[in-house]
Amino acid sequence: MLAATAGLTVSTSGCIREIRSIVNRNEVEQLSLTISTVPADGDRESIQLARAVGSALESVGVDIAIDMLSHEEFRRAILVNHDFDLYVGPHPGDTTPDFLYELLHSRFAEEAGWQNPFGLTTLSIDDRLEEQRVAENGGEDDENGDREDAITATLESVAREQPFVPICRPTEIRLARSDRFEGWGEGHPATRFGYLGLEPESKDAAAELRAVNTDARPSQNLNPLSAEYRERNLVVGLLYDSLAVARWRGDERPIAGGEQVDADTGTETNSELDPDSATDLTPWLAADWEWTDDETLHVTLREDCAFHDGTPLTAEDVAFTYEFLADTTRGSRRFSAPTPHYRGRVDAVDDVTDLSETELEFTVGTSQPVAERALEVPVLPKHIWDERTAQASLPGVTVAEGTTEALVTDNVPAIGSGPYQFEDRTDREHVTLARFDEHFTRRDGVDLPEPTSERLRIQIDPRSTSAIELVESDSADVTLSTLESYVVDDVFEDDGDVPETTILESPSWSFYHVGFNARKAPFTNPRFRRVVAQLLDKEQLVEEVFHGYAEPIATPVVEEWVPDSLAWNGNDPETPFLGTDGDLDVAAAREAFEGAGLRYDDDGNLRVRH
Template sequence: MNDAPSITRRGVLAGAAGIATGSLAGCSERLWSRAENSGPEQVELTIKTLPTEDDEIAAMIMSQFRENLRRAGIAVSHEPVNEADLYRSVLLEGNYDVFIARHPGLDEYDALRGLLHSQFANERGWQNPFHFTDVTVDDHLERQRTTRGTERREVLGDLFEYLGETPPYTTVGFPNRIGGVHDAIDASVPPRRPLDYVDLLSREPDDDSREGPLTVGIYGSGLGERLNPIVVDRNRVPGLLGLLYDPLARRRETRLTNAADGYVPWVADAITWTESDSLEATVTLRDGLTWHDETAFDADDVAFTYRFLQDTSMGEVEGGVPAPRYRDRQTLVETVEAVDDGTVRFAFSDTTRSAAARVFAVPILPQHVWEPRSAIVAEHQPEALVTDNVEAMGSGLFQLHAVTDEGIELEPFADHVLRDETTDRPDVLEGFSQFDGLTYQIEPNPGSMIESLRNGDIDITGSPVPPSELEGIRSGEETSVLTGRTNAFYMIGFNSSQHPDLGNPNFRRILARLIDREHAVREFFGGHGEPATEFSSLLGVRNEEWTFDDRAAASIFPGSDGKIDADRVHALFEDVGYRYEDGSLLG
């Protein structure tokens, strides 16, 4: 890790030196005396997570991790915060020591660049929320973006192994998505992504005379709020915004892909790639596209969206105000221009097709709605970043009908070009749709959601089901458990800039070992998942994607059954320069 001051900081320090010399001359003895008498203090950390009722698994990971830190001699406090506050303090304000949360998962290896590159160390959102800076990591992240095939895998493999020695965060494990379904509904996996819903809605229920919407159970508070698709703390209902807002292309699979064909064209009719001196793509839009308010959807809306994400102030703020969501993808685009009403041309920075294809999964915004939102309002932010967008209006297969405390009702957007069966549409839409709309029924907690499923009030669960609630589904007369893999993972994140010990890579490396991953998956995930045990999986890339000669040391737990061997851990800290006094780790 590069701990040297930046050039700017060096300049500030040099400039201040002369002033400091004079001002300290008369009190140097007092300062030396204070330094001699102030001994090291016990290392203290605060861990932030969602409360148990919002994320049971994160709370259990926190409990084990906290107890192990205490056994290691660290003073630890826990601060449970609701999801909006967690996003705000961690992803927007950087106000935390350690956080434990479920990351939605990486969609392409290049997503690591957004998580870790020092370019994003002072930005907001999932762009480097650890404030981590390392020139070696930056170099690897740049190289993987421009190399292909075996060479790219080698660069990424080297990156994974290097970060095993200086982890800015560590992955505990990859939970399977667990849900429940009424037996009359034909479902293969719990719905999470828009394409999961498309597949589900394309399957005919057992009772072919059924009328009305598909009813999906979700739980939590404030779920009908924050329908803004470009902010970090956006709506928490899985798949909802993706059903209201269309992208140019949708990601086809949940696993990480290393090819541009991992995406299926959506409002794009075709995407043509050109590689000469640089990478370009020409996107041809489908004919007959419209917004939910019946305004024509054209290439100007597409070009506007990408410019707007780069600067939501539209030039009103010096330096721009980029949208915190999709920020790392924005850096792939050099220029975007509307050639005519139905054609858009993209020019990319030096990158590969598979990385560049990520930009096509961004939700397209109606220019006539969002351009006025570039006006600067509260706290010098554009309206676009503070609005809840409660009357969300996009171009998706569904449009917003009603939002209440009891539920969210979506009705079919009849004029959507992909609802026309005579259109040459993606294979995934074959049979779409067997239901008249879609309704999310809001419950206060997982238990009440399962009860509604057993009573036949909902068809399927949309929020993740905690392992502790599985028996309620299994014991139902007409309900079954659904499971499916995702790229999501539980991470422990470290703030490298706010806490002096967390700025020490040796300290972080030992901290990363103080969670028993196999035990967590077995006990907290209920066995429905996979522990992170390799260099790659410790960064959120599943184990089977990569092979290494040795197991990552950071994944080797110094203890058993979730409990550390205190003597072993004390020795680990002492080996890197820490010392103990009466069992307390001194920093």
């Protein structure tokens, strides 16, 4: 009996071990992904791109769901909580490629805002970005190397890694009334210069400039640091001043089939300029600045500037701003809470000292062009923001660490020093700004575009069609947000019928992209990301979704900086589309996934450990 039991034990022990090794292997399940995006109201393109990405992924055996989030929730999920698989949406972009530093460097992967939302942690990219940060213009022989070469190297590495898939750069189309104001398009309408220096042609126009915006967020929140509510910072640019401002040269060409394009306003000469030519950095709140050595920037402020509440603006406020943006807790907590905006700009500054009421000294650790970007951040009044360093609190709720009041306040009324000051707002209806008469641009001897209309009323209207109607029926002067591309053809057709309107067509530095969460499998795998990029026919998407009013791109920078190796050549030079004319070659795509080491089951589902 004992022997029999012993014999049985010996013979089954091997069997049990085998069972254990069979049972304890986890199932490799079908890859199931959620695409986050925003609803069509206000951004028709993102949801269409998301559905195109979704159907491409479905055809290669991935299970897909689309999560539609409101604009605020979308940004909170992607930029603050990093809670997503992949998303589709616009990035505000920038006129120089230096924004890639904060967008992709691994040391920003924990931060909120457009600070590495992908969670990309690739040392080779970090190296490229750091080299780009210090490389000087024309520095081929310099120890830090040449800026242009460094940028090219970064862009090529980024294209290879595909932490996100840049899809296209839309053309910005806006509609304005030329019978009320002259001077449309002399400044880029995505910046404050689109609305300063306009010449009112009637008393009414001098009293009020009526803009219409499809995005309701400016009526809800005016916090320049909000990750959720700030997009392109246009309203912030009107309410706040920065030391220097970027001016897009060769900006605008009002093009239209009407006689309203007057040749004498110089539009002809403008159009000869390359639309993607560089921007100038113009002194704004700073009267001037000077490099005393490679690392020291001496800035002189304009005299007698003040905030909208009458408090004088001094060098102390400026120095405070840079410290505060680097950590909105101002050191009161160990867990720092840097600003979600302007992060890369502020990061270039090692130290700021106010020498006198109007003199400052910046110590920087980057090349001069990179450091000068730091001058573009809005100057915040110390007496207001210094009170906002505490952790936001809500009775009965545990507030996330790093949530300072500064980051979540709606900042109404916004007190800045900009050309316009806050007057009034109604949620989802309007935000109205009043001219700040003491602004330095209105002084004699300052040759900068100034606010002309007494008030600037930004009305909220969630659809392009109704916004156009407001402009055409003389209820608004300009569409602040760009028109959605599906109505643009109609606008060009109608333009002859309404001679009082003019179409503003401007190049854009923002771009649409698909972002991957590289913290999660399988997006941790660059090979997987590259094959996903190859599922998208960008050219076709531009045709279908943007009705041709966009440029497909392989790299996320403005044309001036695109290296030849990444120039669009009818297809993506780095991740060419696996198919022709919008038809995905499913067999080839599946093969590409298998080539990247992923596996399909007998039913054709892509199975990945995730």
